[in-house]
Amino acid sequence: MSAPTLTTDTPLTTQGPATSGRPVPGSIPVPATGRPRVLRWIRSGARALWGAGAVVLFLLLWELGPLYLAPASTRVFLPPLHEVLAALGTLVAKGQLQNHLAASLTRSASGFGIAVVSAVIMGLLVAWYGALDRFLNPLLEVFRNTAALALLPVFTLLLGIGETSKISIVAYAAFFPVLLNTIAGVRTVDPLLIRAARSLGLSNVGLFQKVILPSAVPTIFTGIRMAGTSSILVLIAAEMVGAKAGLGYLIVNAQSSFLIPDMYAGILTVALLGLAVNYLLVGVERRFSRWRTGVGSGTA
Amino acid sequence: MTQSPTPKISLHTIGKTFTVRPTKDAPLGSTLTALDGITLDVAAGEFLTLVGPSGSGKTTLLDLLAGLTRPDTGKVLVDGKEVTGPGKDRAVVFQQYALFPWRTAAANVSFGLEGPGPDGKRLSRRERAERARTYLDLVGLGGFEDRYPHELSGGMKQRVAIARSLAYEPDILLMDEPFAALDAQTREQLQDELLRIWRTTGKTIIFITHGIEEAVYLGQRVAVLSSRPGRLKEIVPIDLGERTGERDIRSDPAFVERRHKVWSLLHDEVLKAQQAGHAKILPDGTAPDQTPQTLSGKAA
Numbered sequence: 001m002s003a004p005t006l007t008t009d010t011p012l013t014t015q016g017p018a019t020s021g022r023p024v025p026g027s028i029p030v031p032a033t034g035r036p037r038v039l040r041w042i043r044s045g046a047r048a049l050w051g052a053g054a055v056v057l058f059l060l061l062w063e064l065g066p067l068y069l070a071p072a073s074t075r076v077f078l079p080p081l082h083e084v085l086a087a088l089g090t091l092v093a094k095g096q097l098q099n100h101l102a103a104s105l106t107r108s109a110s111g112f113g114i115a116v117v118s119a120v121i122m123g124l125l126v127a128w129y130g131a132l133d134r135f136l137n138p139l140l141e142v143f144r145n146t147a148a149l150a151l152l153p154v155f156t157l158l159l160g161i162g163e164t165s166k167i168s169i170v171a172y173a174a175f176f177p178v179l180l181n182t183i184a185g186v187r188t189v190d191p192l193l194i195r196a197a198r199s200l201g202l203s204n205v206g207l208f209q210k211v212i213l214p215s216a217v218p219t220i221f222t223g224i225r226m227a228g229t230s231s232i233l234v235l236i237a238a239e240m241v242g243a244k245a246g247l248g249y250l251i252v253n254a255q256s257s258f259l260i261p262d263m264y265a266g267i268l269t270v271a272l273l274g275l276a277v278n279y280l281l282v283g284v285e286r287r288f289s290r291w292r293t294g295v296g297s298g299t300a
Numbered sequence: 301m302t303q304s305p306t307p308k309i310s311l312h313t314i315g316k317t318f319t320v321r322p323t324k325d326a327p328l329g330s331t332l333t334a335l336d337g338i339t340l341d342v343a344a345g346e347f348l349t350l351v352g353p354s355g356s357g358k359t360t361l362l363d364l365l366a367g368l369t370r371p372d373t374g375k376v377l378v379d380g381k382e383v384t385g386p387g388k389d390r391a392v393v394f395q396q397y398a399l400f401p402w403r404t405a406a407a408n409v410s411f412g413l414e415g416p417g418p419d420g421k422r423l424s425r426r427e428r429a430e431r432a433r434t435y436l437d438l439v440g441l442g443g444f445e446d447r448y449p450h451e452l453s454g455g456m457k458q459r460v461a462i463a464r465s466l467a468y469e470p471d472i473l474l475m476d477e478p479f480a481a482l483d484a485q486t487r488e489q490l491q492d493e494l495l496r497i498w499r500t501t502g503k504t505i506i507f508i509t510h511g512i513e514e515a516v517y518l519g520q521r522v523a524v525l526s527s528r529p530g531r532l533k534e535i536v537p538i539d540l541g542e543r544t545g546e547r548d549i550r551s552d553p554a555f556v557e558r559r560h561k562v563w564s565l566l567h568d569e570v571l572k573a574q575q576a577g578h579a580k581i582l583p584d585g586t587a588p589d590q591t592p593q594t595l596s597g598k599a600a
Contacts, residue, residue: 200391200411201412206415210414
């Protein structure tokens with residue numbers, strides 16, 4: 001909602017007599033073609049600054065708060081930003097961070113990949129065959145509403161503390177958002193498009209490939225994006241409980257070894273990883289739903 | 301119109317009944333007779349328009365011709381052969397355009413060209429693009445090949461839909477109120493273009509419409525359906541010669557006389573349909589107005 005107010009205040013100030021330092025038409029000798037461009041630069045610059053403002057303020061608070069506001073005892077548990085960045089640098093230099101990151105990425109990517117492929121296939125089947133849906137839906141509802149982490153002990157007991165249990169729980173957590181969105185996407189295909197495709201003589205397979213899947217892709221991608229977020233979430237938690245490597249392990253291990261800056265470095269990496277994954281998936285989603293009209297494409 | 305010995309399309313005592321889902325008012329369910337005993341021949345290259353009140357089964361009749369549903373009684377023959385399913389000898393143009401929103405105009409037009417053709421050969425990508433361009437040119441949309449449907453106006457979308465139907469070169473064009481959603485000016489323009497395309501391509505066209513004037517203007521014959529159950533009430537020949545768009549044929553006394561004839565035929569049926577509260581029959585065979593047991597009681 002902040003964007004419209006930013007754009008409407010310009011004409012308001014230019015209408016009235018020059019009350020502020022803003023460029024008023026005619027008052028500043030700028031070439032006629034240059035003025036709008038300069039204005040646009042200023043406006044987009046101001047908007048970028050405003051958009052980054054909250055993050056910058058937060059980082060400043062993190063840097064200065066522990067130094068000047070907090071008592072010395074707290075400073076140990078909440079080191080200022082530069083100490084955390086220094087710890088991060090050391091971890092990178094020693095290659096530790098890369099190892100943990102690689103371990104986490106491998107697990108989440110495998111689990112996520114398994115989940116996406118199986119959930120899309122199952123979603124298509126469930127949405128297409130009503131009987132299958134009626135049969136499976138109650139069970140799926142039960143599983144969907146069981147928090148993935150509540151099942152972590154079960155996974156660990158059955159599959160051990162190795163990679164299998166972690167990949168499985170990531171796959172489990174990522175499975176349901178993709179499944180539900182695939183079902184929703186197939187269900188909401190415009191029946192008219194199906195009639196049109198049928199009148200063009202398409203077989204069931206062709207119908208799936210050329211009408212149902214493309215039309216469901218945007219909805220499926222919304223599910224994939226949600227799955228990406230939750231796969232990282234669940235993975236970090238799983239690594240905190242029992243692992244020998246990974247970002248979750250790094251965080252917990254640093255805490256218990258009293259390497260507090262290292263712990264924060266791990267948390268910061270997790271945050272950045274989550275952001276990167278989300279932006280990547282948003283980008284892919286946009287690439288595949290270019291044909292959709294503006295509504296809903298700006299989700300970030 | 302002169303009837304050729306073997307008509308292009310031949311309907312023999314067509315009847316279609318839908319089973320209505322049980323509802324609270326009618327717990328046992330009921331049946332809905334959409335069409336009853338329709339017999340009609342259409343000559344090759346003829347332009348036949350079809351009018352009837354809401355719920356008289358016009359769209360059902362078109363679905364039967366397209367092969368999207370099968371009749372319960374009677375036979376639909378095309379070129380003397382019974383219609384058993386959709387085929388590339390017939391094309392349907394829908395009121396709501398039914399364009400695939402993830403495909404550009406050109407990709408929409410080439411949709412029907414992607415499978416094996418009537419001779420079993422597949423067209424190459426370049427041939428398909430070439431054909432799409434030809435037909436977009438024919439409907440006056442040259443230069444709009446790369447636009448997505450949401451970037452086109454209603455009239456342009458319907459032009460794309462018509463081009464898509466023509467592109468795989470069917471003999472028969474089935475049109476279900478194709479211009480109903482357009483504004484009056486665009487509609488008149490497209491009517492003239494349709495006549496031009498009909499003259500240049502020599503297709504057999506069956507055109508469903510609500511508009512009496514449209515029916516009389518476009519058709520060589522106007523078939524009037526009765527209110528539900530749809531029966532063929534009368535066929536009005538429209539012998540007005542060529543519509544070249546040069547003169548205002550709509551105010552010609554002969555045109556007005558034909559228009560009035562169709563209007564009076566339709567008027568009683570529309571009144572009957574209104575009193576019975578008939579609404580459009582939905583694709584699943586139900587009609588929102590359907591309360592068979594208490595119909596007379598509700599109307600009073």
